[in-house]
Amino acid sequence: MDLNLYFVLGLFQLSSVLATGQIPLKCFLKDFNFFNVLGETSCNEVPKANSLHFGTLLVNSTGFNIDGWIFEAKNVKYNGLDDAVLDEFGFNFSAKVLQLTFHTDMVVKCDYKSTGFLHSLPVNGEGFTEVTLKNLQMGYSIPFDIKEADGKNFIELKSFDNWYNIKDKTEFKFTSLTNKNKGLGDEVHQLMNQKWRYFTAHYGKNFMESLSEKIFSVFKNYVKPLSLKDFAEC
Template sequence: MSALNFYNIFILCMHLAVTCWALPTQKCKIEDAACLKAAAQSMVPTLAAGMPEMKTEPLDIMRVESIKVDLAGLKLNIKDADVKGLKKTVIDKISIDMAKKEIYLVYHADILMKGHYKASGRLLILPISGDGETVIKLKNLQMEMTIPFDIIKNSDGKDVLDLKSYKFKYDVKTNANFHMTNLFNGNKVLSDTLHNFMNENWKALSIEFGAPMLESPNAKIFNTLKKFFKAQPLEDIAEY
């Protein structure tokens, strides 16, 4: 590449930063699953860091203002939660089905969540009462997202994907660990009993209460993907 061409591209990127640094490092045929997976993996650090030009929030560290659970006798509210780990996400599968107009995404990551909690009611078979700080660790959280889309024209008349909604399934594959301060007004015996119960029954807890816990973080991930795809002409992402 000549120095002049490099300079011209550099200047173009300075004016059109979104297009230049947000695009995947490779353009794939839309049906090439392996290529799409590699391209998506290359985008993880950029998406996790946040893209100010697209007005997307950082996904790592992700700030979640409120997480509410009101299910099976448990009332739990976590405020100002910080979620870490998505920058090390591993993409397991991604496909873009143009006939169904649907993106299918599978990934896994180790997740750490910290925040202020308030809890009351019952946690499966044991009572719970507390107001303090919580740390939740999810080892090998696998997420499966199905995202329908429409194809619309941008201001330049080019096709872009307009993501409409999402559904998700999840599985905490390896382990979950829970810690809460100030349970039962600081009663150590009751606190230790509940902590032992939670960490011995992590799988049952993740199955029972995981969906409402993960809804708000997943909404932020979806909003980032929606802004990214709407900002990029489809022809710049994939051959279709």
């Protein structure tokens, strides 16, 4: 290991978990210098061409079969990550773990087919749904290795553990969850939106796991071509 790499690793170790204030998540690599003090960032400038970009994350299908309610979702679209705010970011080179946390408002849309019962209420129908997650907070713990290629050292992300919390509110909207029975549909919507925390936690696990895997995949592909020198000079 050369002296330059020792220097870079030392700086990263000292700034293991860096609170970043209101730094956009999409700027946190190429448009943010980890070694500057809080607030000294180029994120207010025009983002560079290779800044992190999520766009709409698409999952072909997911769903659940829980407590007599079978819900099949297709063409699941997650929007909101390009407006996410970075809360913490840091490498721990002793443990070889990257820590990342951020928050955002997210809108999830999909086509669905529903059968069964929700708290004794029949939920048989198909259509389109939109779910808004207000102040979604997500955190990642990502083990990594350091690989050498072409005389440079690269970070290779291996897997991830993560957590999430919807801090403010979840809003559910279904076009036809009860075979166009408006009265029953209103009752179901009212129940779900009043008890949003329970319904999100109880029925939303597969949706959030799909989202977490997509985020990790985008992040892993973005970091892959960046050497440790790129991190130090960003």
